[in-house]
Amino acid sequence: MTVESGQVTKVARSPLARRLVVAIVLFSSIITLVITAIQIRVDYEQELSDIDAEFEQIRHSSLHSVSQSVWVLDELQVRNQLKGLTKLSSIEFAAVNVEGKQRWAVGQQPDRDQVSARFPLTYQHRGETLEIGELVIIGTLDNVYHRLMDRVLFILFGNGLKTSLVALFSLFLFYHLLGRYILDLKQFADRFGEEQDLPLFSLNRKRSARHQPDELDSLAASINHMVKTLRNREDDLRVFATTVEQSPSSVLLTDADGNIVYVNPTFTEISGYTLDDVYGKKPAQLTAGLTADEVSEQIWETIRSGGVWAGELKSRSKSGTIYWESVKIGPVLDKNGEIIRYILVNEDITLRKSYEEQLLHQANYDGLTNLPNRLLAFDRIAQAMVTAQREKCHVVVMFLDLDRFKNVNDTLGHALGDELLVEAAKRLRSCIRVEDTVARLGGDEFLIILPGIQKTQNAELIARKVLQAMAAPFFLNGRELYITASIGITIYPEDSDSPEILLRNADVAMYQAKAQGSNSFCFFTQTMNNQARARLEIESELRHAQENRELELHFQPIVDARSGQIVAAEGLLRWNNPTLGRVSPDTFVPLAEDIGLILPIGDWVLRTACHTAMTWQQSGRTPVRVCVNASVRQFRNGNIVQTIASVLEESGLPAHCLEVEITEGLLLDDAPEIQEILNKLHRMGVRISIDDFGTGYSSLCYLKKFPFDVLKIDQSFVRDVINDPDDAALAAAIIHMAHQLKLEVVGEGVETTAQLHYLQDNGLDMVQGYLFSKPVTAEGFKRLLDQKKSHGSLSGVVKKTDSHTLTEH
Ligand SMILES: Nc1nc2c(ncn2[C@@H]2O[C@@H]3COP(=O)(O)O[C@H]4[C@@H](O)[C@H](n5cnc6c(=O)[nH]c(N)nc65)O[C@@H]4COP(=O)(O)O[C@H]3[C@H]2O)c(=O)[nH]1
Structure with missing residues (x-):
């Protein structure tokens, strides 16, 4: 009451x-x-x-x-x-x-x-x-x-x-x-x-049975409906509020005049500003001086007209750090379409930006030397061409390759090779003007772009300057190193008006400079171009040679110098292309090495050689060793030990019937893994021979250090043993020394009996050459083996006359 x-x-x-x-x-x-x-x-x-x-x-x-x-x-x-x-x-x-x-x-x-x-x-x-x-x-x-x-x-x-x-x-x-x-x-x-x-609103009144709903009942119902709607909206609002509060993006709200009225915790976290710090301020005050006026105007124009502006802007934190944000700014309208708030949703993209910048840098610059890379070099050539066309001058493009850089890498390791490249890059930069470009195309290849050249003769001066700069010794890691370079030069607009072609021209000219004997430069000519085209054609044909079954393995006998019996067969690759005809291995093997094809081809050679030798043995012929040339690449990138093991297993050829011929180039690299591979092969029973001995460094150390069984004297010595006393003496010394080291010696390229006799007299163990036979097909070799069978020993034949050689026709 x-x-x-x-x-x-x-x-x-x-x-x-x-x-x-x-x-x-x-x-x-x-x-x-x-x-x-x-x-x-x-x-x-x-x-x-x-x-x-x-x-x-x-x-x-x-x-x-x-x-x-x-x-x-x-x-x-x-x-x-x-x-x-x-x-x-x-x-x-x-x-x-x-x-x-x-x-x-x-x-x-x-x-x-x-x-x-x-x-x-x-x-x-x-x-x-x-x-x-x-x-x-x-x-x-x-x-x-x-x-x-x-x-x-x-x-x-x-x-x-x-x-x-x-x-x-x-x-x-x-x-x-x-x-x-x-x-x-x-x-x-x-x-x-x-x-x-x-609880929902209820009218506290008694209702008789005859009570008819009146205005109050409908008001109560409307209020409860409103309450439910409000609660739903409240829930929605709470969800939105929580979303905004917990959003990983920073959120700012301003009033219709652009004054900040709300910031979420992420904003505070990123910028360091609390709401108290920024309340009533304009967002632009926080980024003063970081956004261009035109951009600010554009933003306002967009959002005032009801649109949403999205873009990337720089911001400044409370501590003064500058960071990047991906920004979306838009108006919040009331139901009459009037702007009541502006909302800014920002995402910190500093990390992404820095990755992008890094990527951009990586995409345009070489990681090792920090020089522009191929991509940027192209761009620079294109730019220089545009300027040159306008100013009626020339652009000189030089392709520079370090001579025998591979040897440095192989001998002294990649780390030192890299240091050398960095130093070389510095020297190149020091030879040119600021407006010129030195780019690294990869490996030991550099590009020098000289824009705005009035006299093309200047190109020669600069090329000489570069060669001179490279000639000075490099002091790296306590070592004194010498390296030379070969330079190919091409000129815009004389040689081409396409950056790609200019680069190719310079490359071709560089090859010519190398062919001339390195440490030189060469201007591009159309003839070079034709040669380069030919090389390209060979390359593209070579890529399909294996699948088109254009490769064949021929065999050349290696005979015992005293008995004249065939003791081994050297497998030698042959390529017969329908378009190019017979291509010499001296042409295509180095090319196959350059483009990496030597790995599958080398595997095929090994497999074919072992299988063929095994078929000879299985057909009752006296077992002969089969010698296979192995490329440096097979040792570095391939899996040569496993390949040989599986090939021997597949073919059933005893390991001692396989001889792997390597060149001195492989040993230049002091890498322990090469020694390990050779040791493994040796332990497997595979014979190892050092090929072309006398042409390279001919270090006696190698002979002691590595598990060689055979030394093959290069044919250039053998050729002149009769005419050149020096070569004769050298050949004799090599045979003597090899014997001291318990190595058997093969004389390569023996063409005359005089050569044979000289070598025999000096104790040579085995001979190989046209005097006995040119490389022949597997079938031909089988016949040679049979011929040997019927003739018994060849020694007598050999000593009598050249006309009784083993040569297969
Ligand atoms: N003038 C003359 N030459 C003679 C005489 N006896 C043999 N030859 C040639 O001397 C080369 C010996 O092979 P190499 O020094 O290993 O030199 C080989 C070897 O380095 C490479 N090669 C050939 N086949 C292969 C292969 O399967 N793998 C690898 N990696 N290289 C191979 O190609 C080079 C050239 O091979 P070919 O043209 O077959 O040339 C062969 C052979 O035909 C002779 O009395 N007089």
Whole structure:
């Protein structure tokens, strides 16, 4: 009840209730006043007409007697009659005027609102009507007024009471029907903001069975619907708020004027600024000087027109660090399409940017020397060509390759090779102007681009300068190294107007310079171009040689120098191409090495050689060794030990029947893995021979260090043993020395009996050469083996005459 009465008081105090009461009172009062006024007016009219009626009554009833009394001048009677008149309620004063003058009067003449009447006093005398005077009666309206006033007061009081009661009743009704529910609603609304789990609103009223839903029910239903909608929205908002709070992107909100009103934790984390630091500031203030004015204008133009601007901008953190952000800025519109906020979603892309920059650098610069790479070099050539065309000058493009750089790598290791390249790059840079470019194309290949050259003769000067710079010794890792370079030169626009062709021209010219004996330069000519084309053609044909079965393995016998018996067969590659015809191994083997094809080809040679040798053995012929040339590449990049092991297993050829021929080049590299491979092969029982001995470094160390079985004297020595005493002495010394080291010696390229005899006399173990046989097919070799069978020993044949050689035709 207390709550109830308290609520009533609240209701009574409520402006709405007050307004209701005032309205009721005002309305009721106005109605009352209007009705009262009308009523009073009617009553007043009625009072006046009552007075008129009374005056008429006087005229009918008293006028004759007053006239009689005046005629007879009965003063007393007149006075009594006048007094009698003033006794009447509405008459205050009565008088008789004779001849215009007041003769008798009774009562007070009122000075307030009055009503009066004048009646002529007449008398019939001798048939004639005489006017003898005038009766004046005057009444006041006081009584009328009093009565009217009483009535007014009564009406007002009655209506006031009624109005009050109505107002009170209205208040009660208002509270009972509406007010208390409004208060409940208010309380619900108050609690709704504070209590998350507030149950839905329900009207606290009794409902009879006949209760029909009224406006309050539908209001409650609407409110609950609104509550549910709000709660859903609140949930959605909470989800969005959490999303924004936990977003890995930084989020800023500004008001419609662009002043920051919110930042999420990621923003603080990245920039170091809290909301307090930046509240009310413009985002641009945080990046002052980092965004170009045109970009800022473009951003504003886009977002003011309702669009979203996306791009990458630099930002500055609180500590002053500059970082990159991927930025999306857009307006938030209200439902009328008016901008109410701007939202900035930024992602820190500094890392990505730096990767991109790195990638860009990597894509354009060489990692080792930091010189522009091939890609950038092309771009520079193209740019230089455009400028040269405009300024009517030339662009000189030089292709530079370090001579025998591979040897440095092989001998001293890649680390030192790399150091040499870095130093060489520095020297190259020091030879040219700032506007010139030195690029590294890869390996030991460099490109020098000289734009804006007026006289092409200058190219020669610069080439000489470069060669000179390279000629000075390099001091690396405590070693003194010498390296030379070969330079190919081509000129724009004379030689070509395409960067690709210019590069190719310079490459071709460089090859020519190398062919001339290295440490030189060479200008490009069209003839060179043709040669290069030919080389390219060979290269492209070679790539398909194996699959097209164009390769063949021929065999050349190696015979015992004393018995003349065939003791071994050297497998020698042959390539017969339908377009190119027979191509010499001296041409295609180095090419195959350059382009890496020597690995599959080398495997094929090994396999073919072992299988062929095995078929000879299986057909009952005396077993002979098969010698296979192995390229340096097979040792470095291939899996030669496993290949040989599996080939021997596949073919069934005993390991001691296989001899692997290597050249000195392989040994230049002091790499332990080469020694390991050779040792493994040796342990497997495979024989190892050193080929072309005498042409390279011919270091005796190698002979001691590596597990060789055979030494093959190069044919260049053998050729001149008869004519050149030096070569003769050298050949003899090599045989002697090899024997000291327990190596067997093969003389290569023996073409004459004189050569053979000289070598025999000096104790040579085996001979190989056209004197006995040129390399022949496997079938041909089989015949040679059979021929040997039928002839028994060849030694006699050999010693008699050249015409009795083993040569297969
Ligand atoms: N003038 C003259 N030459 C003679 C005489 N006796 C033999 N020859 C030639 O001398 C070369 C000996 O082979 P090489 O020094 O290993 O030199 C070989 C070898 O380095 C390479 N080669 C050939 N086949 C292969 C192979 O299967 N693998 C590898 N890696 N290189 C091979 O190609 C080079 C040349 O091979 P070919 O042209 O077959 O030339 C062969 C052979 O035909 C002679 O009395 N007089």
